[in-house]
Amino acid sequence: xxxxxxxxxxxxxxxxxxxxxxxxxxxxxxxxxxxxxxxxxxxxxxxxxxxxxxxxxxxxxxxxxxxxxxxxxxxxxxxxxxxxxxxxxxxxxxxxxxxxxxxxxxxxxxxxxxxxxxxxxxxxxxxxxxxxxxxxxxxxxxxxxxxxxxxxxxxxxxxxxxxxxxxxxxxxxxxxxxxxxxxxxxxxxxxxxxxxxxxxxxxxxxxxxxxxxxxxxxxxxxxxxxxxxxxxxxxxxxxxxxxxxxxxxxxxxxxxxxxxxxxxxxxxxxxxxxxxxxxxxxxxxxxxxxxxxxxxxxxxxxxxxxxxxxxxxxxxxxxxxxxxxxxxxxxxxxxxxxxxxxxxxxxxxxxxxxxxxxxxxxxxxxxxxxxxxxxxxxxxxxxxxxxxxxxxxxxxxxxxxxxxxxxxxxxxxxx
Amino acid sequence: xxxxxxxxxxxxxxxxxxxxxxxxxxxxxxxxxxxxxxxxxxxxxxxxxxxxxxxxxxxxxxxxxxxxxxxxxxxxxxxxxxxxxxxxxxxxxxxxxxxxxxxxxxxxxxxxxxxxxxxxxxxxxxxxxxxxxxxxxxxxxxxxxxxxxxxxxxxxxxxxxxxxxxxxxxxxxxxxxxxxxxxxxxxxxxxxxxxxxxxxxxxxxxxxxxxxxxxxxxxxxxxxxxxxxxxxxxxxxxxxxxxxxxxxxxxxxxxxxxxxxxxxxxxxxxxxxxxxxxxxxxxxxxxxxxxxxxxxxxxxxxxxxxxxxxxxxxxxxxxxxxxxxxxxxxxxxxxxxxxxxxxxxxxxxxxxxxxxxxxxx
Numbered sequence: 087x088x089x090x091x092x093x094x095x096x097x098x099x100x101x102x103x104x105x106x107x108x109x110x111x112x113x114x115x116x117x118x119x120x121x122x123x124x125x126x127x128x129x130x131x132x133x134x135x136x137x138x139x140x141x142x143x144x145x146x147x148x149x150x151x152x153x154x155x156x157x158x159x160x161x162x163x164x165x166x167x168x169x170x171x172x173x174x175x176x177x178x179x180x181x182x183x184x185x186x187x188x189x190x191x192x193x194x195x196x197x198x199x200x201x202x203x204x205x206x207x208x209x210x211x212x213x214x215x216x217x218x219x220x221x222x223x224x225x226x227x228x229x230x231x232x233x234x235x236x237x238x239x240x241x242x243x244x245x246x247x248x249x250x251x252x253x254x255x256x257x258x259x260x261x262x263x264x265x266x267x268x269x270x271x272x273x274x275x276x277x278x279x280x281x282x283x284x285x286x287x288x289x290x291x292x293x294x295x296x297x298x299x300x301x302x303x304x305x306x307x308x309x310x311x312x313x314x315x316x317x318x319x320x321x322x323x324x325x326x327x328x329x330x331x332x333x334x335x336x337x338x339x340x341x342x343x344x345x346x347x348x349x350x351x352x353x354x355x356x357x358x359x360x361x362x363x364x365x366x367x368x369x370x371x372x373x374x375x376x377x378x379x380x381x382x383x384x385x386x387x388x389x390x391x392x393x394x395x396x397x398x399x400x401x402x403x404x405x406x407x408x409x410x411x412x413x414x415x416x417x418x419x420x421x422x423x424x425x426x427x428x429x430x431x432x433x434x435x436x437x438x439x440x441x442x443x444x445x446x447x448x449x450x451x452x453x454x455x456x457x458x459x460x461x462x463x464x465x466x467x468x469x470x471x472x473x474x475x476x477x478x479x480x481x482x483x484x485x486x487x488x489x490x491x492x493x494x495x496x497x498x499x500x501x
Numbered sequence: 502x503x504x505x506x507x508x509x510x511x512x513x514x515x516x517x518x519x520x521x522x523x524x525x526x527x528x529x530x531x532x533x534x535x536x537x538x539x540x541x542x543x544x545x546x547x548x549x550x551x552x553x554x555x556x557x558x559x560x561x562x563x564x565x566x567x568x569x570x571x572x573x574x575x576x577x578x579x580x581x582x583x584x585x586x587x588x589x590x591x592x593x594x595x596x597x598x599x600x601x602x603x604x605x606x607x608x609x610x611x612x613x614x615x616x617x618x619x620x621x622x623x624x625x626x627x628x629x630x631x632x633x634x635x636x637x638x639x640x641x642x643x644x645x646x647x648x649x650x651x652x653x654x655x656x657x658x659x660x661x662x663x664x665x666x667x668x669x670x671x672x673x674x675x676x677x678x679x680x681x682x683x684x685x686x687x688x689x690x691x692x693x694x695x696x697x698x699x700x701x702x703x704x705x706x707x708x709x710x711x712x713x714x715x716x717x718x719x720x721x722x723x724x725x726x727x728x729x730x731x732x733x734x735x736x737x738x739x740x741x742x743x744x745x746x747x748x749x750x751x752x753x754x755x756x757x758x759x760x761x762x763x764x765x766x767x768x769x770x771x772x773x774x775x776x777x778x779x780x781x782x783x784x785x786x787x788x789x790x791x792x793x794x795x796x797x798x799x800x801x802x803x804x805x806x807x808x809x810x811x812x813x814x815x816x817x818x819x820x821x822x823x824x825x826x827x828x829x830x831x832x833x834x835x836x837x838x839x840x841x842x843x844x845x846x847x848x849x850x851x852x853x854x855x856x857x858x859x860x861x862x
Contacts, residue, residue: 415777416795416812418829418847432777433795433812435829435847450797450814452831477797477814479831
């Protein structure tokens with residue numbers, strides 16, 4: 087049973103806006119963060135193509151407050167490519183993580199979906215969406231959260247939660263607690279029934295400012311209570327926390343990888359994770375070569391069809407090369423993302439770095455870092471149109487767009 | 502004629518190279534450092550060289566001496582001090598070897614010095630001025646790093662100024678007193694030895710000032726380049742100067758042509774250089790070295806038997822005998838690799854080698 091005409095599913099992907107994703111600079115100076123390439127595809131491509139695996143998917147909405155024209159081209163291209171209707175909805179102002187969903191509820195409910203997925207576009211994981219849906223159907227309730235176990239030390243960076251080990255019910259939820267609550271955290275991927283809209287509406291009509299135990303900064307303390315508009319609803323604090331323990335919310339635990347792409351360095355890590363996932367799900371996407379007709383490829387590597395790589399170069403592991411890039415003879419690339427139109431000249435070495443669009447890397451030069459993904463200077467980032475002259479070494483640095491480096495630098499942020 | 506070369510100590514500033522080779526035998530321009538001086542002395546008519554040392558020499562040094570005594574038909578002996586004698590004392594120690602009935606002056610050279618060695622001109626200068634002692638001086642930009650030789654001011658014309666007498670020595674002056682420093686090459690009459698006692702004595706502080714006060718000390722300004730190559734940074738600067746000198750005077754010694762060769766490059770004929778390289782300027786490559794393809798060498802020395810693997814880049818550094826620099830590796834910033842040191846391939850994600858002394862463990 088389960089007639090496909092009645093059990094439609096809609097997916098909503100929150101993409102944020104220009105005031106969000108500022109930690110992604112300088113890369114986000116040129117491109118909205120959701121469109122930054124990870125493993126050869128725009129960041130948002132990965133959750134969208136995961137949505138394709140949901141049975142009876144009717145529509146994918148991208149919700150954010152970037153200008154519509156920034157997403158127009160992408161949305162029509164991806165709709166064609168994946169044969170999935172994708173549409174970008176611009177919020178007129180920030181509504182919070184749940185408010186955005188609520189703001190477009192009429193459009194979302196047009197297809198009369200039985201279930202609504204809500205995903206954050208900067209989450210990097212295996213997106214086990216069909217499995218989440220099945221699990222949710224078994225429990226009932228308003229929604230199911232994707233959760234993952236992390237190290238106790240890092241747990242307090244996220245939303246910590248406690249779930250019943252037998253029923254998987256969400257018992258307790260708290261955002262970035264000061265003391266240890268649990269090593270299970272919220273992944274930012276949810277499936278809801280349409281009742282979620284009721285829950286959101288109820289929140290905004292009876293907002294209460296509970297005094298928190300958490301220390302607030304002077305800035306926060308001086309914000310008047312009315313500053314938070316009635317239609318600004320945060321999913322974590324306003325929905326998940328209050329509804330925990332009321333047999334309304336459930337959890338689904340993933341045993342696969344999970345990361346958040348907050349900083350440019352993390353995009354390199356997530357590129358690595360998705361490339362290794364491609365190795366399993368669609369290996370034909372990855373490059374190969376042994377140095378005879380095409381460059382030697384080691385490990386998981388993506389090379390755009392229009393990129394030119396000299397056969398004497400050695401590429402990988404964990405390398406993504408974007409459109410029209412040119413990689414010269416004897417170049418060595420390890421753990422890096424090479425963006426569109428980059429030119430890398432003979433015998434250069436790039437390792438643990440992201441090389442921005444149209445940049446040029448000179449002969450025998452080195453662009454390198456130690457590769458600590460979430461350290462401030464753990465991955466070297468070159469912005470758009472950076473020129474690294476011959477034999478120059480750029481180590482553990484961030485270089486803003488249009489800069490020419492003719493002396494070596496280390497541990498610097500070059501404006 | 503006779504000469505004394507002040508070989509001195511252990512060459513600690515050229516470590517780790519001097520862990521494997523006594524300093525006089527460390528190569529410079531593909532030739533043991535001391536051989537440059539011995540050959541220059543021979544060309545000036547010296548037949549006997551005394552090496553003033555302060556510790557027992559290893560066999561490799563003794564073998565070198567034996568070999569070149571034969572080759573150059575010169576007598577080369579050692580004079581070993583058993584207690585510190587300073588910069589003048591060793592002359593007193595070697596007195597018997599330096600003096601003979603001929604009464605001719607003898608040369609004294611500091612072993613770390615490299616220059617054109619115009620020793621025949623120095624002999625003429627010494628005779629013309631009737632000097633008891635002649636020292637070579639050289640003009641430098643940063644005289645306060647060294648000992649400054651102050652000349653007499655009564656030189657009347659431009660020409661005479663160059664051949665002036667020495668007035669005084671000032672060690673590392675705080676204010677500018679002159680731009681000429683002691684180049685470490687002396688031509689001394691045997692009577693100078695009567696002034697030196699067999700104890701720790703400084704030639705610049707005690708002996709020369711006395712001779713200068715008697716108006717018997719003259720200084721000749723060294724034409725051409727000069728460098729004290731006793732430490733790596735200066736060694737490489739000296740190499741640049743030396744190669745420039747060769748280009749102007751003996752261009753056949755340099756590798757002037759070939760794809761990928763730029764500027765002054767010296768390479769032993771048994772060295773092998775791959776394709777798509779960019780070598781130079783100011784590079785010396787020793788015997789039996791292998792430079793693989795795609796390599797960049799700039800301002801560096803690659804000593805005998807070393808191998809630079811594909812796509813690597815070596816600049817402003819010294820790669821010691823039999824060492825290897827791995828593929829895509831980078832050696833820069835006055836790095837000195839000793840004998841038989843192996844820098845791994847950059848696959849191991851090698852950062853630029855920091856300016857430390859890298860020694861084989």
